[in-house]
Structure formats: structure tokens, C-alpha cells
Amino acid sequence: MEFIPDTKNTPEEYKKILFWQNGKTEKSIIEILITKEINTYKKLKEAIIYEKNLPKSTYEKMKIYNNLQIEIDDTDVDNLKPKEMLYISLDGSKFTELNYINQYEILEFIKSGGYGEVLLAKNKITNKKVSIKKIDLNGFSTEELYSISREALYLSSLQHKNIIKIYGSFAYKNYLYNVMEYAEGGELTQLIRSNEELSENRIKDIFKQIYEGVQFIHENEVIHRDLKPNNILFLDKEKTQVVIIDFGISGISNCYIKEVIKAGTFKFLSPEILFRENFDSSPKIDIWALGVILYLMNFKQYPFDGENDKEIYEKIGNEDLEFPYGIKIKKSLINLLKGMFEKNPKRRIDINDKLFDIWFNDNSDNYKVFVKDKKKRKFRAIPDRNNNNVEENEEIPHYYRLTKSTRAKNNNKGKI
Numbered sequence: 001m002e003f004i005p006d007t008k009n010t011p012e013e014y015k016k017i018l019f020w021q022n023g024k025t026e027k028s029i030i031e032i033l034i035t036k037e038i039n040t041y042k043k044l045k046e047a048i049i050y051e052k053n054l055p056k057s058t059y060e061k062m063k064i065y066n067n068l069q070i071e072i073d074d075t076d077v078d079n080l081k082p083k084e085m086l087y088i089s090l091d092g093s094k095f096t097e098l099n100y101i102n103q104y105e106i107l108e109f110i111k112s113g114g115y116g117e118v119l120l121a122k123n124k125i126t127n128k129k130v131s132i133k134k135i136d137l138n139g140f141s142t143e144e145l146y147s148i149s150r151e152a153l154y155l156s157s158l159q160h161k162n163i164i165k166i167y168g169s170f171a172y173k174n175y176l177y178n179v180m181e182y183a184e185g186g187e188l189t190q191l192i193r194s195n196e197e198l199s200e201n202r203i204k205d206i207f208k209q210i211y212e213g214v215q216f217i218h219e220n221e222v223i224h225r226d227l228k229p230n231n232i233l234f235l236d237k238e239k240t241q242v243v244i245i246d247f248g249i250s251g252i253s254n255c256y257i258k259e260v261i262k263a264g265t266f267k268f269l270s271p272e273i274l275f276r277e278n279f280d281s282s283p284k285i286d287i288w289a290l291g292v293i294l295y296l297m298n299f300k301q302y303p304f305d306g307e308n309d310k311e312i313y314e315k316i317g318n319e320d321l322e323f324p325y326g327i328k329i330k331k332s333l334i335n336l337l338k339g340m341f342e343k344n345p346k347r348r349i350d351i352n353d354k355l356f357d358i359w360f361n362d363n364s365d366n367y368k369v370f371v372k373d374k375k376k377r378k379f380r381a382i383p384d385r386n387n388n389n390v391e392e393n394e395e396i397p398h399y400y401r402l403t404k405s406t407r408a409k410n411n412n413k414g415k416i
């Protein structure tokens with residue numbers, strides 16, 4: 001079982017793999033250059049023993065783990081990427097979470113969120129900055145724990161330039177740690193709140209990246225469910241590269257959605273979530289939220305807003321989309337927003353609708369200016385919770401109905 005390196009290989013064919021040694025906290029990194037011939041677990045172990053001049057007896061005991069704490073196999077070895085970090089135990093001890101945490105030094109606290117806190121840390125050896133979402137697991141039900149742990153699972157399967165990368169996930173002493181790429185440019189929220197005027201091209205550039213991320217998520221049959229500017233980050237300080245974060249409630253049951261409503265983040269929620277206790281979860285809820293983001297970026301105000309929660313609730317459910325008065329708005333943008341804010345999810349556009357591309361590629365001067373219409377009749381409707389088979393109506397989503405009393409009130413409105 002002697003390992004003999006293939007000297008005919010050119011240096012480009014070598015891959016540098018980093019190993020973090022189990023149980024050691026400082027200077028425990030091992031770097032190994034391996035060739036493409038090393039394609040099995042057995043050969044990898046032999047290469048380490050050869051390169052590091054270790055006693056041959058190490059071979060039997062040695063174990064190598066990936067960042068998910070699982071012992072690797074032949075396929076993993078075959079697919080190793082340059083500079084990949086693996087975890088090695090020379091004496092056969094089990095992977096320890098403490099060992100994993102110890103490779104990072106906590107630099108500062110970034111933000112506390114719904115589940116715990118987000119920290120900025122750096123890898124002691126590579127100096128690479130990462131963000132660590134630390135989630136306190138106390139007090140959650142089994143079902144909730146399951147959904148919390150799913151965030152890491154979703155992130156590791158959704159690899160896309162506009163979705164945050166996850167490097168590792170592990171539980172230790174009642175906390176779950178998700179180690180992720182650090183997005184140093186901050187949240188989209190800050191850009192929207194700043195006085196900086198966003199040009200049409202800048203908005204398109206940012207929104208297109210969010211759009212492509214969501215398109216990828218939907219193609220993979222995942223619904224994000226919590227799209228909002230706090231969950232859209234910039235990787236770079238110049239705020240050009242966009243990533244979507246926070247898959248904490250992706251794909252989890254409707255009962256959790258109620259908690260989100262209570263938490264007051266419903267300005268991004270679609271009518272079907274607000275008004276129906278049991279609705280079929282569909283990717284269309286993300287489209288509505290994307291619409292709110294797009295509207296906010298363009299006009300720095302919410303599409304459906306009000307003095308209090310009840311008013312906002314009603315506007316989302318029952319009022320037509322309005323645009324700010326007296327400013328030039330691209331017609332293709334108006335059409336796109338209208339399509340995204342279709343109250344009935346069945347009629348709402350999906351992520352592959354051509355309206356997106358029409359706006360992305362629209363360099364024309366086709367603008368519209370809205371003026372205040374004093375005679376505008378306002379419809380108020382109440383949600384129909386019991387009867388889901390109300391007749392389809394072009395104006396009103398199928399699960400809302402105008403009652404006689406609301407109709408009478410509306411008729412009086414214009415006369416005052």
C-alpha cells in the first residue's frame with residue numbers, strides 16, 4: 001500500500017487540500033497537494049501518510065470528515081475541490097464540534113434576529129471572514145427544530161451566485177451554528193432607506209440578481225417565503241453583488257406563517273396568506289414579496305401602507321395597486337408590478353413571465369405619469385373564509401366578496 005506520487009503531473013494538476021486536525025486548536029492545519037490519481041479514500045490516506053511522513057500504523061486509525069461531520073467516501077475524494085477544508089483525526093477520534101468552532105475567532109456581533117444572533121468571525125488559519133448564525137435551540141418543538149435545521153440543508157443544495165453560500169452547520173450545547181459566506185455590503189434595507197437616488201439601471205442591476213436567485217430557488221421547487229430587503233444582502237462594500245439569505249422559514253408549514261404575521265412583517269405578505277387560514281403554498285407568495293421589493297426600490301415607499309396594521313391588512317386584501325402621482329414611471333414597469341400584485345395567486349405572474357424580461361430590456365422612453373383621480377371609487381371587500389367556490393370575477397379575487405353593506409357605504413363615499 002505504498003503511495004508513490006506521480007511526478008509526471010504538471011503543477012496545475014495538483015490540488016491543495018486543507019485538513020483541520022481534530023482536537024487541536026492552534027496551528028493544526030495540514031496542507032496536502034494531491035494529484036488526480038488520488039481518487040479513493042484509501043489513496044488519500046496513503047498520500048497523507050507519505051507526504052507528512054507519518055508512521056504507517058496511522059493508516060488504520062485515521063478518519064477524514066467533511067464539514068457536515070460525516071466521514072468521507074471515495075466519491076467525495078474524487079470530487080475534491082482545490083483549497084477545500086476537510087477534518088482529519090489521526091487517532092481515529094470522532095469529529096468534535098468544538099474542533100470545528102475552534103477554527104474560528106469571533107470578531108463582532110452583526111445582528112440579532114428572529115432565531116438568535118449573527119456573528120462575524122474569521123478563520124484563524126486562512127483569515128477568511130465568515131458569518132455565523134447562532135441559533136438558540138431551547139424551547140422549540142420538534143417540528144420547529146426540524147425546520148430550523150432545514151435552512152442549512154436548503155442552502156447547501158441551492159448553489160447559485162445570488163444565494164448565500166453555507167460552509168458548515170453543526171449543533172453544539174443547545175445551539176445550532178450555520179457558518180456562511182460573509183456579506184460585507186450590508187442589507188438592501190440600508191440602500192433603500194438611504195437618501196441615495198437609485199437610477200433605473202442600478203435598480204435593474206440589483207433586482208435582476210434577486211430575480212435570478214428566486215428563479216433558481218423556484219426551479220428547485222423551494223419557496224423562500226420571507227423575501228424582504230433585510231434578507232437581501234450585498235457581498236461587496238460597493239453593493240454590486242447581491243445574495244439572498246435567510247431560508248429559515250422556507251418550505252415550512254402554514255402554522256408558522258401565523259407567527260410571522262404576528263411579528264408584524266406582513267407588509268410583504270400576499271392576500272392569500274393574510275386572508276386564508278389554509279391555502280396551498282405556492283411560489284406565487286414569493287412573487288408578491290418580490291413586487292414589494294421592486295416597488296420599494298423604485299418609489300421608496302410600500303405599495304400597500306397605512307396608519308395601522310388593520311389598514312395595511314385591508315389594502316393588501318382589497319385595494320387596487322396605486323402608483324405615486326406626478327412622476328414618470330416606465331410603462332413596462334407598471335405592467336410588471338401589476339402582474340406581480342395580482343391578488344388572485346392563480347392569475348399572478350410566475351417567475352418566468354415575459355413581463356420581467358420586457359422591463360429588464362426596456363430602454364425606451366415609454367413613460368406614464370399618474371394624476372390624482374378624485375372620483376375614484378373605492379371597493380371594500382371582506383374576505384370569504386368559508387366558501388372557497390365563489391364565482392370568479394375579473395375585478396375581485398375569487399375568495400373575496402363584496403357585501404351589500406360595504407357596497408352601500410362605497411356608493412356614499414363619492415358624494416361627501
Ligand SMILES: Nc1ncnc2c1ncn2[C@@H]1O[C@H](COP(=O)(O)OP(=O)(O)O)[C@@H](O)[C@H]1O
Pocket residue numbers: 110111112113114115116118131133164180181182183184187230231233245246247248
Ligand atoms: N452572511 C451574512 N453576512 C452578513 N450579514 C448577515 C449574514 N447573514 C445574516 N446577516 C445579518 O443578520 C440579519 C439576520 O439574519 P437572518 O438570517 O435574516 O436571520 P433571521 O431569521 O433572524 O431574520 C440579516 O438581516 C443581516 O443583516
Ligand SMILES: [Mg+2]
Pocket residue numbers: 113230231246
Ligand atoms: Mg431575516
